[in-house]
Amino acid sequence: MFLYKAIVFLPLIGAIIAGLFGRAIGAKASEYVTSGLMIITAALSWYVFFTVALGHPEGAIKVEVLRWIQSGGIDVSWSLRIDTLTSVMLIVVNTVSTLVHVYSIGYMHHDPHRPRFFAYLSLFTFAMLMLVTSDNLLQMFFGWEGVGLASYLLIGFWFKKPSASAAAMKAFIVNRVGDFGFVLGIAGVFVLFGAINFDTIFANAANFAPHEGAEAASEVVLNLFGMQLDKTHALTAVCLLLFMGAMGKSAQFLLHTWLPDAMEGPTPVSALIHAATMVTAGVFLVARMSPLFELSHDALTVVTIIGAITAFFAATVGLVQNDIKRVIAYSTCSQLGYMFVALGVGAYGAAIFHLFTHAFFKALLFLCAGSVIHAVDGEQDMRYMGGLRPHIKVTFWMMMIGTLAITGVGIPFTPFGFAGFFSKDVIIEAAYASHSPAAGFAFTMLVIAALFTSFYSWRLIFMTFFGKPRASHEVMHHVHESPQVMLVPLYILAIGAVFAGFLFEGRFYGEEYAEFWKGALFTSKENELLEHFHHVPALVALSPFIAMVVGFVIAWYMYIKSPSTPRVLAQQHRVLYQFLLNKWYFDELYDFLFVRSAKALGKFLWQKGDVGVIDTYGPNGIAARVVDVTNRVVRLQTGYLYHYAFAMLIGIAALVTWMMLGSSF
Secondary structure, three states, X not given: OHHHHHHHHHHHHHHHHHHHHHHHHOHHHHHHHHHHHHHHHHHHHHHHHHHHHOOOOOOOEEEEEEEEEEEOOEEEXXXXXXXXXXXXXXXXXXXXXXXXXXXXXXXXXXXXXXXXXXXXXXXXXXXXXXXXXXXXXXXXXXXXXXXXXXXHHXXXXXXXXXXXXXXXXXXXXXXXXXXXXXXXXXXHHHHHHOOOEHHHHHHHHHHHOOOOOHHHHOOOEXXXXXXXXXXXHHHHHHHHHXXXXXXXXXXXXXXXXXXXXXXXXXXXXXXXXXXXXXXXXXXXXXXXXXXXXXXXXXXXXXXXXXXXHHHHHHHHHHOOOOEHHHHHHHHHHHHHXXXXXXXHOOOHHHHHHHHHHHXXXXXXXXXXXXXXXXXXXXXXXXXXXXXXXXXXXXXXXXXXXXXXXXXXXXXXXXXXXXXXXXXXXXXXXXXXXXXXXXXXXXXXXXXXXXXHHHHHHHHHHHHHHOOOOOOOHHHHHHOOOOOHHHHHHHHHHHHHHHHHHHHHHHHHHOOOHHXXXXXXXXXXXXXXXXXXXXXXXXXXXXXXXXXXXXXXXXHHXXXXXXXXXXXXXXXXXXXXXXXXXXXXXXXXXXXXHHHHHHHXXXXXXXXXXXXXXXXXXXXXXXXXXXXXXXXXXXXXXXXXXXXXXXXXXXXXXXXXXXXXXXXHO
């Protein structure tokens, strides 16, 4: 049991040491302590994965850390829930976090605030571990908010940079919108089940399955948040509220705007947030609550539609971005859409499988982007790169592996392919094979997104590494490969990007599904998707491969064969180009609807309320009148002797007059 506690708390110990004693022990010691503890944590996580997920224990292992709350019908302990889903998340979070820690030793070596940076990284990891090992919704919420806080600190790490501070605030505020839904969802679960512990919730979930007939459906009516709902509809309302929280953390359509701006943080932060931690929290939440979502077809339909729109929307924006990190950021947003489509159609194992493989190749792409930026003295605009392949050959080949993985390169109908070939393609097949009302829409959006993904991924490769150098002669003269401390993490992630799909395909959604998951993911008897998507038409199975090839050919033609074509197309279709370049104008729309309106309301309340009322008639007003009177009285104290003599004379005259008039009466 100590093993599981060590996995969760070793990163916290590292954060405390680097955060509180970093100045005393120095930057190097802070780096080595936090990275060393993370290496131990990652090794223990892989051990747990092999013993729990690939072993044969039945059910979840639970380790109580401490008694927490016993009040008002709530009996909650801080306990660690270790099952297959948890063990998968442990290796994803801790492996990527460990490699990011090691990579940061080289990437951040010039920064004078390295102890603070490594403390934040370890704190972020601890919060994510608390989230994925939670045994109840309240514990999950604490980890959920901890991740949000740590992301704010990491995105705004260079806080003297206005854009970084603004991006950190944006991430924090947008996530609060989703978190509000999550809080209401937790409250709804407590109303329905009288508990927030997962075992109690899952054991009673079947009571909320849809009934046959309208009369049966209205047998039990609940007053949930003031609305009269039958049990099935109440469950749907709760699932949608929980999904609202997932939308915020996983940057789904409408709550996605914070994710690209998070690129303002150091590149290792981008890899950690986008590949393995914060953005996967929403996917994990829906997968963990699969016993509830599986019973609400309406909620699953909403999840499917939002996921499909997100995959398409983010892919369209990624087509024209010029910042190397923002291209990869929008690909993250798009790939998360794939995961939610899989969850929405009931292919929970496929969703987590894509989360698993995506962590390797997306972390690889981000860290390779950091290596490129490191090589060209901080430049991030691909228009000022080009021709870098001979100068940074290792980074080039590592980024090629990541690109082959994300675009899903493989040989159809064979077990040979990169990680994305297995995990992304099966989601497209599952969308087609499902009986979801949104299945056709989702399938179409995902295939188009696959084509766009291939295009912008190869566009990044061609603009960065091929063609003539577009950087200044001085920059090109100093282009150099990254040190080994930055390259070794790339080698390890590349192994995952190549082999993760091939090695684990059967366990996540194939013939070993039940033995692997052991009930950690719930699939109802009516859900026969595991069987159906293995028998889709050949053209459907080939569609991701065709989309990948078409995207590659178009990118090759536009950026290698005819480099002038992109500029001509941008000029001919300027409105569409600007629409995509400005991210569908969501930032401008939200600025108009929410930011400016909030500022206008605040200014109105300040002018009419604070200045007009409080400053005039309230405590401030009374104080102001006292000051006015005092200022007038002070004017009488001139300091001139004849003024005081004149005042005394007036006083004596007034006194004599009063005495004379008073005696006459």
